[in-house]
Amino acid sequence: MNALTAQLRTELRLIFRNGEQLLVSLGIPLAILVFFSRVELTSGATAGDPIDRVAPGVLALAIMSSSLVGLGVGTGFDRSYSVLKRLGATPLGRSRLIMAKLLAVLCTELVQFAVLVPVSLALGFEPVWSGWPSVLAATVLGTAAFGGSALLMAGQLSGLANLAASNLIYLLLLGTSGVIVELSLLPGPVRWVAELLPAAPLVEIISSSLTGADISVRPWITLGAWAVTLPIAAIRWFRWEP
Amino acid sequence: MAVIEVDSLVISYRDPAGGRRTAVNDVSFRAEPGQVTSLLGPNGAGKTSTLECIEGYLRPTSGTVRIDGLDPRRDHRAVMDRLGIMLQGGGVQTGIRVSEVVELYAAFYADPRHPGELIDLVGLGTRTRSTWRSLSGGEQQRLSLALALVGRPRVACLDEPTAGVDLAGRQVIHQVIRDLCADGVAVLLTTHDLDEAETLSSEIVIIDHGHLVASGSPAQLLAADDADHFTFRARPQLDALALGIAIDARVVETDPGDYRVDAPPTPTLVAAVTNWLAGHDELLGDLRAGRRTLADVFGRLTGEPAAASGPRRRRRRGSTA
Numbered sequence A: 001m002n003a004l005t006a007q008l009r010t011e012l013r014l015i016f017r018n019g020e021q022l023l024v025s026l027g028i029p030l031a032i033l034v035f036f037s038r039v040e041l042t043s044g045a046t047a048g049d050p051i052d053r054v055a056p057g058v059l060a061l062a063i064m065s066s067s068l069v070g071l072g073v074g075t076g077f078d079r080s081y082s083v084l085k086r087l088g089a090t091p092l093g094r095s096r097l098i099m100a101k102l103l104a105v106l107c108t109e110l111v112q113f114a115v116l117v118p119v120s121l122a123l124g125f126e127p128v129w130s131g132w133p134s135v136l137a138a139t140v141l142g143t144a145a146f147g148g149s150a151l152l153m154a155g156q157l158s159g160l161a162n163l164a165a166s167n168l169i170y171l172l173l174l175g176t177s178g179v180i181v182e183l184s185l186l187p188g189p190v191r192w193v194a195e196l197l198p199a200a201p202l203v204e205i206i207s208s209s210l211t212g213a214d215i216s217v218r219p220w221i222t223l224g225a226w227a228v229t230l231p232i233a234a235i236r237w238f239r240w241e242p
Numbered sequence B: 001m002a003v004i005e006v007d008s009l010v011i012s013y014r015d016p017a018g019g020r021r022t023a024v025n026d027v028s029f030r031a032e033p034g035q036v037t038s039l040l041g042p043n044g045a046g047k048t049s050t051l052e053c054i055e056g057y058l059r060p061t062s063g064t065v066r067i068d069g070l071d072p073r074r075d076h077r078a079v080m081d082r083l084g085i086m087l088q089g090g091g092v093q094t095g096i097r098v099s100e101v102v103e104l105y106a107a108f109y110a111d112p113r114h115p116g117e118l119i120d121l122v123g124l125g126t127r128t129r130s131t132w133r134s135l136s137g138g139e140q141q142r143l144s145l146a147l148a149l150v151g152r153p154r155v156a157c158l159d160e161p162t163a164g165v166d167l168a169g170r171q172v173i174h175q176v177i178r179d180l181c182a183d184g185v186a187v188l189l190t191t192h193d194l195d196e197a198e199t200l201s202s203e204i205v206i207i208d209h210g211h212l213v214a215s216g217s218p219a220q221l222l223a224a225d226d227a228d229h230f231t232f233r234a235r236p237q238l239d240a241l242a243l244g245i246a247i248d249a250r251v252v253e254t255d256p257g258d259y260r261v262d263a264p265p266t267p268t269l270v271a272a273v274t275n276w277l278a279g280h281d282e283l284l285g286d287l288r289a290g291r292r293t294l295a296d297v298f299g300r301l302t303g304e305p306a307a308a309s310g311p312r313r314r315r316r317r318g319s320t321a
Helices: A003-017 A019-038 A050-080 A083-088 A093-122 A129-154 A159-176 A188-196 A199-211 A218-237 B047-054 B076-082 B098-106 B115-121 B137-149 B167-182 B194-200 B218-224 B240-247 B267-279 B294-302
Strands: B004-014 B020-031 B036-040 B062-067 B083-086 B155-159 B186-191 B203-208 B211-216 B230-233 B251-255 B258-261
Touching: A003 A019, A003 A050, A003 A093, A003 B098, A019 A050, A019 A093, A050 A083, A050 A093, A050 A129, A050 A159, A050 A199, A083 A093, A093 A129, A093 B076, A129 A159, A129 A199, A129 A218, A159 A188, A159 A199, A188 A199, A188 A218, A199 A218, B004 B047, B020 B036, B020 B047, B020 B062, B020 B186, B020 B203, B036 B047, B036 B194, B047 B062, B047 B155, B047 B186, B076 B083, B083 B137, B098 B115, B098 B137, B115 B137, B137 B155, B137 B167, B155 B167, B167 B186, B167 B194, B186 B194, B194 B294, B203 B218, B203 B294, B211 B218, B211 B294, B218 B294, B240 B251, B240 B267
Parallel strands: B020 B211, B036 B186, B036 B203, B083 B155, B155 B186
Antiparallel strands: B004 B020, B004 B062, B203 B211, B230 B258, B251 B258
16 A cells, blocks of 8 residues: 555544544534425525525535534644654655645545435435536535635644634634525625635535526635635645644 | 764754744764664753754754765655654654554555564554553653654654653663664664663763763763762761861862862872871761763763653753753
């Protein structure tokens, strides 16, 4: 087994051994999917079955939980405990270490989709199948954006501070992404800020793609900009040692 | 040919309070294959900074560091293939199991040691399924040592390898280090443990406040330390002044009942002291002259009291030396 594969296997092993992370990656999206597809909390502007709004949104949340919380918290503790430092002094090297972490995130998202899509279908979601390539593209951009922000924080904060910040930001994005509460129901300034952050555009792209709705280029530009700038910032300012 | 060559190494960095701090100031030494070279010094002396420069973590401000003729930063990949390191603490994911992390590291190298044999070698054969966080401090040190050796390194850099390890664990680690030397590996380690440095090392490099204070084999360091005084024990509050006049040397009572004579312990002078004591009907207690311990040398050169031998006791200080 080569070094990259061995490191990837270790990353996945540790992700799926971590109960708290499994809760965030699978438990919370599943709970949101089942609950909010059955319970209409607010009469939103969007007509139609709640599952059509919730299911795509939950896929976006899955991407966020893996790349923002999973990657961020794991990398933060790895930095605090000198794991990054130690692994950097092996033939594996820093580049392959980060590559293994990003591949692990993508594998995790694959597992999440493999669970959430069938459950969505069982709950009555009827996606437009021609929308999946756009979903794939948005997944890659979203992973880059949230992964970049995760590494930016993990490379600066202590392990515990990073844990708190990652989870807090995840909850804030959850509330302002349009999944739980439609964006049209948020106060004006809050909605304006929410649309500039990467979560709402990601949800909008996935929703529009899978429901066949029209989509402008704006969310693509917003998400694309974050997908470029955040990883660059992470590379620029990442501190490898605690 | 030396495997590690450090020449006129200077490491300085910007102090958070402003200005520059020099952690290592013009240190030079060699580490040979098949030998243990110890970096010895008080807290904050610059030992870990020196080691981290050799490991490629820090860039020298000036001077050079070479491993097998290679630059640890510029030729990083080539150096990592032949270097095994042990950090002062941490370095392993907390949820990973002993067997998993050794197998992981084995996948990084072209010709790794067998993971099972290595785990047994460091005495963790019964703990293969234990996670890092469930290991004791000493077990974690032994696992870290195993990880340093997976790739059959030509050079092993070990930062305080026996810190926090019990006596049995230290014996295991010392034997592993001796076996490494027998295989021709150059071992460079930092330690506070003077007994460990003296018994294990072929070469000792004493560093204090970033400066190289002394270097050489234990025998050379002990021989070079001029026997310019000797000590004896007797009744407290002897007339040290009178004794000093009688033997024509300075006599000082350093502690009640402990006396130091500031002159080389020639047979004539020692006899003069014992004669004076006999003439004043004073009993002589211990008389120590000649062979010193490394602790004496270390203390004299660095001005620090000898660190406690055996497992390192973590002392809290307001500031490091």
